[in-house]
Amino acid sequence: MIKKIEVKEIKKYTPQMAAAVEYHMELLMPGARRRGTQERFKNLLKNPNAILLGAFDEHDALLGIVTLYKIETLGRKTVLFEECVVDSRFRDMGVGQALTRAAIDYVVKRPELGDRIEGTVNEKHIPAWNCYMKGGMHDRHNKAFFWVRVWD
Numbered sequence: 001m002i003k004k005i006e007v008k009e010i011k012k013y014t015p016q017m018a019a020a021v022e023y024h025m026e027l028l029m030p031g032a033r034r035r036g037t038q039e040r041f042k043n044l045l046k047n048p049n050a051i052l053l054g055a056f057d058e059h060d061a062l063l064g065i066v067t068l069y070k071i072e073t074l075g076r077k078t079v080l081f082e083e084c085v086v087d088s089r090f091r092d093m094g095v096g097q098a099l100t101r102a103a104i105d106y107v108v109k110r111p112e113l114g115d116r117i118e119g120t121v122n123e124k125h126i127p128a129w130n131c132y133m134k135g136g137m138h139d140r141h142n143k144a145f146f147w148v149r150v151w152d
């Protein structure tokens with residue numbers, strides 16, 4: 001049972017964190033380890049456009065992650081919500097919703113990132129859809145997209 005879920009930005013490389021991130025990415029994308037997730041993790045931490053959020057338990061163990069990516073086009077700034085994955089031992093306990101809420105909050109608190117956070121989900125992926133909707137994302141298009149405006 002999880003006693004506490006705290007979502008924090010992961011900013012620093014440590015071998016332990018790299019292994020924990022790799023474990024999560026392997027669950028999301030089997031074969032990720034072989035494709036060099038730890039190197040990608042290192043690169044992501046150096047990338048000023050990428051933000052990695054981690055959900056931690058009361059012992060500071062990683063429960064889940066989500067990557068946010070800043071996008072700036074000619075017309076607008078938006079933040080992409082990508083690769084949300086929760087440790088399979090701790091699913092259906094609200095970790096994904098905590099990550100979703102924290103991601104929205106991250107963007108709301110930083111108007112310089114734009115007024116939108118968006119992502120895509122397969123319409124058949126009910127747990128993910130429920131997680132994002134209950135976490136505060138709103139379906140404004142159809143079931144293949146979700147996004148929320150951070151101000152109206």
Ligand SMILES: CC(C)(COP(=O)(O)OP(=O)(O)OC[C@H]1O[C@@H](n2cnc3c(N)ncnc32)[C@H](O)[C@@H]1OP(=O)(O)O)[C@@H](O)C(=O)NCCC(=O)NCCS
Pocket residue numbers: 027028083084085086087090091092093094095096097098120121122125126127128129130131134
């Ligand atoms: C999608 C994912 C991130 C959700 O994380 P999570 O921590 O399990 O999500 P939460 O517990 O916060 O919320 C899930 C909700 O869906 C519900 N749910 C789960 N399975 C369900 C099902 N088969 N049918 C209906 N609802 C379901 C849960 O009950 C929960 O709602 P509740 O809080 O009202 O009980 C997690 O399942 C995961 O890592 N999946 C594998 C990776 C993945 O597919 N990522 C998404 C890429 S788009």
